[in-house]
Amino acid sequence: MEKLSRKLKGLMVDEVAGLIKKNPYLFFVNFEKVKASKTEKLRKTLKKSSSELKVVKRSILKLALKKQKLDPLCDMAETSSGITFSKDDPTKASKILYDFSKAETNMAIRGGYVDGQVISIESFKELATMPPREVMLARVIGGMKAPISGFVYVLNGNLQKLVRVINEISKKKEVK
DSSP states (O other), rough: HHHHHHHHHHHHHHHHHHHHHOOSSEEEEEEETSSSHHHHHHHHHHHTTTTEOOOOHHHHHHHHHTTTTTTHHHHTTTTTSEEEEEEOOOHHHHHHHHHHHHHHOOEEEEEEEEETTEEEEHHHHOOOOSOOOHHHHHHHHHHHHHHHHHHHHHHHHHHHHHHHHHHHHHHHHHHO
């Protein structure tokens, strides 16, 4: 019987390690006293942003992190009861978790892993308050477009003034 449980534990470690490998953004949370109905709402909200919340046993999570060579994250796994895996935009998932933790006092955010770096709770809050990726891209493009648009308006203004001057000269010649 012991061998079966050891194999089962190995399979669970492999599954969690696979999730860690597939998802570049990880967030550790502790929500021990949060009601199941609220946790389910959180999971549904996270799923819409291509993220998922999993409850993983600490020992299995530590083994999976070590298997993926993410030993610095083992400290966060000491007190965490859940881990959020995010594929796309880390700001969406972090904002959802941050908003939920503000509404639910029993949930605590422990930190995360973004772009190959361990992030603290303070960095997590900064990430959560950032605008989404689409908004940031729009701002960058708007900033790049602004000088070109200004130049076009200046050129257009000079052409309009030239047309008005020529129009006024033609009116004066018609009157004579």
